[in-house]
Amino acid sequence: MNFRIGTCTRSHILATIFLCFLFFACQNRNGDPLSAPTGSTLQGDGQQVDTSQQLVVPAWFTAASARQLGQELDSIFEQLHRKKGFNGTVLVTKWDQVVYRGAFGYADLKKKDTLSTETVFQLASVSKQFTAMAIMMLKEEGRLDYDDSLHHHLPTLPYRGITIRQLLTHRSGLSNYTYFSDKLWPDRSQYMTNEDVLRLMAAHKPDPYFQPDVRFDYSNTGYALLASVVEQVAGMPFARYLQTRIFTPLKMHNTFTFSPEELEKRSNVATGYTGGRRLRTPDYLDGVLGDKGVYSTVEDLYKWDQALYTQKLVKQQTLEEAFTGTRRKRKRDEDYGFGWRIRELERGDTVVYHAGLWHGYATYMLRNPKEHSALIVLSNVPNGSLRFVKELQEYLHPARPEARPAGSIATASPSPASRSEQEEEQLEGGDPAP
Template sequence: MNKIFILLLSVGCFGLSVTLYAQNNSSFFDKYMQKQTDLYGFNGNVLVSQNGNVIYKKSFGYADYNTKSKLDSNSIFDCGSIAKEFTAMGILLLRDKGLINYTDTLRKFFPELPYTNITIQQLLTHTSGIPDGFDLVSKFFEHNKIASNDDLIRLLAREKPPVFFKPGENMMYSGTAFNLLSSIIEKISGQSYNAYMDEHIFKPLGMTHTQVANGPRSAKKIPGYAYGFIYSDSLKNYVRADSMHSGWTSYLAGIHGEGMIISTTGDLLKWDRALKNHSLLTLATQQAMLSTQAEKKTFPFVHFGYGIRVGKNNFGNYIFHNGSYPGYEGMLIRYTDNDITTVVLSNNESHSDFIADALVAIVVNKNFVMPYVHKEISVKPDIEKYVGKYMLPLLRPPYMVSFPVELVNKNGLLYIHSGAGKDTELKPESSTKFYYADGSDQQIEFETDKDGKLIKTWHIGWGLKKEIKKIN
């Protein structure tokens, strides 16, 4: 009995210590985020909670760079692919009502499509092999109009592009699958996707700043809307993303299901709590959504529930989705063991994913390095022992995956060669620590023994320190 009591006390004290550390170090959050703002140009809103209690929430920068209007806690951002969680929820609500089954096929709802044996289950888990409908819209649709889901389905039926693989036998991330799911929601419910989301998800959860937002947007139509901005290398300034004539902000903007939902950090915390407390679904269905339903059998190895990534790292078990849209980057992640949730929404394409994880590192007081100004040393260190292939954290989706890169010696200078894009120089700030010359908050640190032999290698990205493995 005493042993059990001591064990429970120690577990409880660990959770308490994590909470107290975070609550007593709000200035630490501030210092980190101010560094990200001052040194690396972060612009956006952040929120950190534990057990549903907000322990840090702040806005940094502009809702509109042109007018210099400031962000605030109610500023509204595009969520990008975080929207897939909501589309999945819409389907699961219909299943709980007995209106749909996981085994129902796509052709049950759209018999004009040429794809047999693709199921709802496969669409929800990126295992359908469905071809990319956006490519068809870009190629065949008039760019001076705004396409709809019906247009996408019509083009799939007419052009009949083949599946990427036999349904259920592989995994490939698919926005088109979620476009089709949102159209299935419309067909079964008899409501528009926008109205269904509002009535069955947003309003019941009190998500008053969240909506499906197809087509052109403005702060006049949507009070609190934070415009997305992209840095122009030629102009040396931030410009409105919707002025760059991207397909996503013009002719593709009417297609919903994979994106096109706008929200706030506070509303996304309400959403996170609904997932935690199965506020909308039965317990069994909610658990299924947040459990591994499919895993990629080949590299890169990722796991999906229904419309959400699941997995485990050195902070514990996690569920998350990140999102991108021209001018925006977003991340919503919860580490389920300690119930730590971070929401980071940026309207200048800052690395919200890494920043969100760094905020978790502050909460648990683990694997965190405060950003600082890096200065190159004049003496060139011996770099030959660092040359080789490593598994480095990937900076593009899928997040939380390591990818092989090579550190190479170019005329006595150390470079990262990724095989995708130009090589990046690593500038030495000591004999064992190098920083990226591209201006991003990334460093490589080598740990050596007293004889100078390499023991460990670390990647530090946006304050988050992770060991990377040398693979040759």
């Protein structure tokens, strides 16, 4: 027997976009009070900060419409779980309210222990936004600049002309360490570290794909090197910096970075499964941080989301730059900032989001800053059960916010992933979903 839990409350919901596996799911049964009153937001320390002057809640966002939406989402998520095999947790907010939270399936398929919204998952590339935040915090402190040369901070690297900004925005041209390390790492029973990535690049000088700033090319190498920059500038391990400067201040008590010792101490980590629900085995690249490696829950990511509406970590002006695209030539609706993808919806709203895929885990986080809305989904069975990007986007972000299209997302045919999405899935190191 499968288990599912969840809750829903107040009104219309946020959105979803992009990436070949976008997530969604959950179940609704026990009613749950709103987590914060309309017109307020929660700081990382739990204190509410009045945002009513900035946030105007529309008239259609009522308790009745919220209840109806919760019922509709409950039906969609139940079908996705039952018919498509979704296994994971979800939390959705709208206008600073938690409108839906819940979990479907198991943290461990063999033990059949029920998932909860406090279950911990590997975030995969959703980790990149924390790496970018660490860089932004050091920049605000005057300890580095976005246009600093990478060679200035990591002098052993044989590459010149690359800046921190280019690493943040995937314009460095550096080759992907997840590819070249396979030939260079001698013992795959031993975890590779960021220091090892630096050493291999210095010794073997893998050819870059192109010269810096020529074009966008999604790069795990860039974010692994950014973690090394944080260590050099801050004078402490990257994991400790995230813990002391971000996770602890925001009371993200179930959030940490990968280490075998840390995983051993935690009893609430979801076991990862690959295609066909095969138990994932440890990967020697798990030890490289910055591009991945943060573990968290949907509840902790909600605290992170709320903190981004405050100045608890960095000034809003700094965040605005992170959410501003950098591509000179691009499609009207797509771009990349600092650790976040950027997309313009048909109705004009701009959302920031990121997806992640790493052996045994698939993740998705989307924010609509205009509406103070968020969608957070974490899964430990990346089986392609939620490749319904356009359908979910139309449902959650209709052209008219007060209207939603009819029809069942769970029984529809998913929109095909674009070539860039397919290529990124491979870069993430995940197992292509059927």
